[in-house]
Amino acid sequence: MTTxxxxxxxxxxxxxxxxxxxxxxxxxxxxxxxLAGRSVLSLDGAWRMTLDLFDEGLRQRWFALDETxxxxxxxxRDYEIEAGEAVPVPSCWNVLKPEWTYFEGGAWYTRWFDxxxxxxxERVLLSFGAANYAALVFLDGEHVGGHRGGSTPFTxxxxxxxxxxxxxxxxxxxxxxxxxxxxxxxxxxxxxGGLYREVGLVRLPKLFIRRASATLMPEGDRIxxxxxxxxxxxxxxxxxxxxxxxxxxxxxxxGRGALVVAAKVERWSPExxxxxxxxxxxxxxxxxxxxxxRTVRVEDTRILLNDRPIWLKGVCVxxxxxxxxxxxxxxxxxxxxxxxxxxxxxxxRLSHYPHHELVARIADEEGLLLWAEVPVYWAIDFADPExxxxxxxxxxxxxxxxxxxxxxxxxxxxxxxxxxxxxxxFMADLAKTAKRLDPSRLVSAACLINRETFAIEDRLAxxxxxVGLNExxxxxxxxxxxxxxxxxxxxxxxxxxxxxxxxxxxxxxRGAGRVLFTEDWQAEFHRRQFGLIxxxxxVAGLAAWLLYDFRTERRQTGFQRGFxxxxxxxxxxxxxxxxxxxxxxxxxxxxxxxx
Ligand code: GCB
Numbered sequence: 263m264t265t266x267x268x269x270x271x272x273x274x275x276x277x278x279x280x281x282x283x284x285x286x287x288x289x290x291x292x293x294x295x296x297l298a299g300r301s302v303l304s305l306d307g308a309w310r311m312t313l314d315l316f317d318e319g320l321r322q323r324w325f326a327l328d329e330t331x332x333x334x335x336x337x338x339r340d341y342e343i344e345a346g347e348a349v350p351v352p353s354c355w356n357v358l359k360p361e362w363t364y365f366e367g368g369a370w371y372t373r374w375f376d377x378x379x380x381x382x383x384e385r386v387l388l389s390f391g392a393a394n395y396a397a398l399v400f401l402d403g404e405h406v407g408g409h410r411g412g413s414t415p416f417t418x419x420x421x422x423x424x425x426x427x428x429x430x431x432x433x434x435x436x437x438x439x440x441x442x443x444x445x446x447x448x449x450x451x452x453x454x455g456g457l458y459r460e461v462g463l464v465r466l467p468k469l470f471i472r473r474a475s476a477t478l479m480p481e482g483d484r485i486x487x488x489x490x491x492x493x494x495x496x497x498x499x500x501x502x503x504x505x506x507x508x509x510x511x512x513x514x515x516x517g518r519g520a521l522v523v524a525a526k527v528e529r530w531s532p533e534x535x536x537x538x539x540x541x542x543x544x545x546x547x548x549x550x551x552x553x554x555x556r557t558v559r560v561e562d563t564r565i566l567l568n569d570r571p572i573w574l575k576g577v578c579v580x581x582x583x584x585x586x587x588x589x590x591x592x593x594x595x596x597x598x599x600x601x602x603x604x605x606x607x608x609x610x611r612l613s614h615y616p617h618h619e620l621v622a623r624i625a626d627e628e629g630l631l632l633w634a635e636v637p638v639y640w641a642i643d644f645a646d647p648e649x650x651x652x653x654x655x656x657x658x659x660x661x662x663x664x665x666x667x668x669x670x671x672x673x674x675x676x677x678x679x680x681x682x683x684x685x686x687x688f689m690a691d692l693a694k695t696a697k698r699l700d701p702s703r704l705v706s707a708a709c710l711i712n713r714e715t716f717a718i719e720d721r722l723a724x725x726x727x728x729v730g731l732n733e734x735x736x737x738x739x740x741x742x743x744x745x746x747x748x749x750x751x752x753x754x755x756x757x758x759x760x761x762x763x764x765x766x767x768x769x770x771x772r773g774a775g776r777v778l779f780t781e782d783w784q785a786e787f788h789r790r791q792f793g794l795i796x797x798x799x800x801v802a803g804l805a806a807w808l809l810y811d812f813r814t815e816r817r818q819t820g821f822q823r824g825f826x827x828x829x830x831x832x833x834x835x836x837x838x839x840x841x842x843x844x845x846x847x848x849x850x851x852x853x854x855x856x857x
Contacts, residue, residue, distance in 0.1 A: 274318075274321035274322050277321065280317065280320050281320055287405070288409060288410065289409045289416035289418055290416075290658075291661075291662055293416070293419075294417060294662050295389070295466075295473075296471065296474065298474075298666070300464055300549060301464075303464070303465075304461075304462050305351070305375055305388075305463060306462075307350065307351065309350075309457075310343050310346035310372045311369050311370065311371050312341060312347070313355070313362070314367060314369060314370055315367040316367075318341075319341060319370050324339070324341040324432075325404075325405070326403045327339070327341070343372045346370065346372065347359075349371075351371065351373075351461055352456075352457060352458045352461075353457070353586070354394075354454035354456045354587030354588050354589060355456045356452070356454050356456075357584075357585060365455065366453060366455065367436065367455075368436040369435050370433075371435060372433075373430075373431055375429055375431065376427060376429075377427070377429055378426065384465055384468060385421045385465075385492065386419070386424050386463065386465050387419055387421075387466065388418045388420055388461070389416075390409070390416050390418075391459025392459040392618075393458070394413070394453075394454060394456065394458060395436065395443060395455075396436050397409050397433055399418045399431070399432075400431070400432040400433070400434070401420050401424065401431055402425060402429055410655075412437070412615065413616040413617070413637070414616050414660055414663065415459070415619065415663055416659070433457060435455065435456055435457055436455075437454070437455030441643055444637055444642060444649060445615070445639040445640070445642070446639075446640070446641060446642055448640055449614075449637075449639055450814050451614065451812060451814050451826075452587070452813040452814055452815065456587075458587065459589075466547060467545060468493070469497075469546070469547065470491070470492045471490075471491060471492075471499070471544055471547050471548070472490045473662055473665075474487070474499075474549055475488045475489075475665045476501075476540050476551065478527065478557055482529075482557055484523060484525060485522070485525045485527070485555065486520065486522045487510070487512055488518075488519070488520045489501075490517060491514060491518070492517070494517040496514060496515050496516060497514050498511045498512060499514050499519055499542060500512070500544070501521070501540065501543075503525075503538050503539070504539065505539070506525055506538065514544070527555040529554075529555060529556050530554025530626075530629075532608045534629070535554060536555075537552045537626060537627065537668075538552070538554065538555070540552075540553060551666050555668065556668050558671045560757055563754070563756060563757050563799065564855075565671075565704070565728065570856045572856065573803055573855045574608065575608050575849045576609030576631075576805035576806065577609075577610060577830070578611040578612075578762060578805045578807050578808040579610055579612065579617075579808060579809040579810065580614075580812045582833075590617065590621070592620055595618065599624060601835075602630065602809065604846070605809075605830065605842060606845075606850050608629075608630065609630065609633070609803060610632055610633070610809075611805035612633065612634050613762075613808070614637050614677055615635070615636065616635075616663070619664070622664045622667035622669050623667065625667070626668055628669075630669055632670045633673075633759075633761070634673060635673070635674025635675070636657045636674070637677075638653050638675060638677065638688075638692065638707075639677045639679075640677070640679065641679070641680065642676075642679060642685075644679070644688040644689075645684045649688075650688050653688070653692060654691065654692060657673070657692055657695055658699060661696060662699065665699075670703065671704060672706050672728060673700070673704070673706070674730065675689055675726075676707040676708065676722075677707065678708050678710070678732055680710075681710050681721065686722060689707060693725040694725070705727050706726050706729065706759065707726060708731065708732045709722055709723055715751065716744075716747060716751050717751040717752040726756070727756065727757075728756060728757045729757070729759070732761050733748070733762075733763055735748070735763075735791070736790060736791060737787060742790050749795075749798045757802035757803075758800055759804070760791075760801060760803070760805070761805050762805060762808075763788075763795075763806060764784075764787075764808060764828035765778075765783060766779050766821065766828050767784035767785075767828075768780075768781075769839060771821065784841040786844075788806065788848070789844050792848040796848070796852055807828050809831060811831070811832050812825065813825055813833075830842035
């Protein structure tokens with residue numbers, strides 16, 4: 263029985279199957295639509311929001327309100343849109359009111375917008391940059407779609423539901439931590455909730471370009487174009503790169519087309535981040551991309567960018583802000599990159615989930631290399647096929663969203679996951695998914711150490727191009743000699759990136775020797791770590807943990823007070839700790855491996 267099938271006004275109190283009707287029509291990577299160069303009507307701004315701890319709104323069907331005043335309702339309800347708080351979108355509710363800081367549950371967002379009539383040859387989509395973790399979308403009282411996965415974009419087709427004139431849009435967003443989600447409930451960052459990236463409305467012709475990509479082939483003298491349409495049409499699409507004088511027709515069969523064209527391009531690189539404008543057109547639709555061309559591959563234990571060895575001087579970064587939580591503005595992203603460059607970086611690891619879409623776009627312009635990843639973090643429920651489907655979908659959405667970004671060179675498929683058969687099968691599946699969707703980039707994960715042989719050995723490594731290793735010798739493991747032994751013992755046979763290493767420091771806390779939480783020990787830690795790492799021939803890069811201190815409930819000592827303090831810069835995003843200068847000096851004086 264569901265609440266839909268009865269007149270009993272108390273049915274919702276007893277119906278534990280209330281969520282079932284909303285499990286249909288979920289947006290996935292398959293339904294994702296590129297917004298590159300498209301005109302999007304912004305639906306950001308003031309919305310109304312009501313917190314909902316118990317999914318009461320799904321039980322009572324808060325989306326199916328008529329808009330008559332409460333006194334007219336046949337059955338009294340426990341919800342009124344006007345009683346909600348006025349909140350901005352994008353935002354995270356946790357930072358809007360002190361009493362909402364630790365709220366984990368649902369929230370009903372509502373706004374109205376005016377729409378023109380839908381033309382006969384038109385599709386209308388709602389687009390969402392991200393909602394953490396799951397979202398259900400309702401238009402004028404009808405359930406129109408939903409999504410799960412807290413950091414990837416999705417679109418919902420509302421062509422058949424959109425009314426000319428005023429429309430009421432409601433989104434139920436829910437951020438409960440659960441053992442079967444990706445990530446699961448135990449994480450070392452803050453679980454911000456809400457509609458925290460942009461929302462918009464896009465109008466497209468019925469036959470539209472769902473995705474289009476351009477990739478430089480490994481030999482470097484040909485570009486492969488790929489296009490996917492909204493329908494299984496057989497037609498042709500056009501591609502043009504005006505600066506190269508390139509124009510070609512892509513044959514499209516059953517809605518999909520690919521073409522390889524000879525081209526002489528100037529390569530994109532950190533020193534010379536050359537971008538080209540590409541225009542794809544098909545029927546009445548067109549998208550414009552700005553992309554760059556480069557190759558990346560592995561040879562023995564080295565990473566080659568444009569066929570030259572590169573050492574990745576990097577730092578990890580979270581999306582975390584004292585005032586906005588997980589909301590990133592363009593100014594925030596540019597500030598992160600300014601700080602990373604000041605540190606001497608050519609590389610950032612975007613931990614531990616897909617960051618805002620603008621991040622890779624700006625990295626393309628700035629000439630920074632990126633590791634982008636999905637939150638397959640710690641003790642995921644590897645045996646659950648639904649969890650795998652969720653992880654696979656998040657990874658696919660990330661790859662399809664960023665496929666034209668030359669800055670992204672590595673897809674990360676997991677972080678520090680215990681070595682079980684179920685984990686191996688799960689993560690091998692993700693590595694295969696990444697390779698299938700995008701053979702042009704490298705796949706990595708933060709792998710494990712074999713404690714018996716004391717070597718970098720992980721069965722997952724067979725499925726990866728690059729072995730990531732998080733290690734904290736000198737911090738969680740007091741002795742640096744362990745690192746020396748580990749690096750000396752290991753024969754990984756492929757490049758290793760130290761995907762994390764770091765130590766906590768409270769700003770202004772000083773002391774000599776291994777005094778934890780001092781700026782001095784953090785600085786010394788990074789110097790000693792770097793000395794050992796940079797001297798190891800198979801190590802091809804380092805992503806130091808991390809650029810800024812960040813909120814996390816699990817860190818509660820007097821020095822931490824709800825923050826992970828391994829930032830090289832404080833949570834004010836301004837105060838550089840001694841370790842910032844120490845690592846900057848290491849990066850500055852490191853010889854160029856290509857020289
Ligand atoms: C790790 C995790 C990272 C933590 C970090 C730490 O290995 O991957 O998410 O925040 O250690 O500070 O302990």
